[in-house]
Amino acid sequence: MNMTDWPVLAAIALAVFLGMEVFAWAAHKYIMHSWGWGWHQSHHEEREGWFEKNDLYAVVFAAFAILLFVIASYGYPLVGAVATGITLYGAFYFIVHDGLVHQRWPFRHIPHKGYAKRLVQAHRLHHAVRGKDGGVSFGFLYAPPIDKLTRQLRAEGTVAAERRGESGTDASATRH
Numbered sequence: 001m002n003m004t005d006w007p008v009l010a011a012i013a014l015a016v017f018l019g020m021e022v023f024a025w026a027a028h029k030y031i032m033h034s035w036g037w038g039w040h041q042s043h044h045e046e047r048e049g050w051f052e053k054n055d056l057y058a059v060v061f062a063a064f065a066i067l068l069f070v071i072a073s074y075g076y077p078l079v080g081a082v083a084t085g086i087t088l089y090g091a092f093y094f095i096v097h098d099g100l101v102h103q104r105w106p107f108r109h110i111p112h113k114g115y116a117k118r119l120v121q122a123h124r125l126h127h128a129v130r131g132k133d134g135g136v137s138f139g140f141l142y143a144p145p146i147d148k149l150t151r152q153l154r155a156e157g158t159v160a161a162e163r164r165g166e167s168g169t170d171a172s173a174t175r176h
Contacts (some may be wrong), residue, residue, distance in 0.1 A: 017092075018083025020140050024089070029138040032057070037132045044127060050104075061090060089141075097123075097140045104121040119143040125150065128159050 001008060036057075043054035065086045072080030090159035098104045100116060101123045111117040122136075122143035129135045134156045136149045153159055 007082075012078065013083035013085040013088065016082050017088045018058055020086060020089035021139055024093070025139045025142075027057075029135075032136070033132045033135060041132070042128070044132075058090065058094075061086065065090065093140050102159070112124045115143070118146060121146050121151055125153060128153060134159075 028040075032043075032054075039053045040055050041054075042052040045052075056126035065083050068079050068086070072083055096119065099118050100109065100111070103110075110121060119141075122139075125146070126137040127137050136152050136154075136156075137144060
């Protein structure tokens with residue numbers, strides 16, 4: 001089997017899609033909740049209108065994927081498979097995170113059971129911390145068990161400290 005056969009390219013796209021959750025977790029924790037907080041903070045505040053400054057991250061990642069598709073069009077199908085995996089992850093992020101978790105769809109659906117409920121609960125625990133420090137659950141499509149996240153938040157003590165006004169973190173309003 002050749003590296004450019006469709007099963008290989010599909011496997012690469014799937015591997016990149018799965019790997020994007022690891023990349024997204026790291027980018028969320030170490031960029032968005034660090035030096036990139038200037039854009040991401042808008043995601044942790046009440047939104048006015050359809051867009052928030054945090055959406056610029058999606059624009060950057062989409063531009064990168066488009067660049068990869070352009071490179072692929074010059075005869076580099078492996079690059080196209082990588083671009084496909086990134087794009088598929090972006091589509092799932094839009095549907096699951098923006099749509100289901102944050103209800104940015106024109107219709108509402110609140111899951112009451114299963115993995116979708118756990119995903120929503122995990123992200124609400126992520127937003128329980130008002131500032132950029134001391135958060136939990138930085139993934140977008142993977143949600144750790146809720147009891148584990150709750151224990152981690154209690155151990156960190158950030159939420160309790162923010163409620164007492166003791167936190168040195170940015171105490172901007174939290175959006176669920």
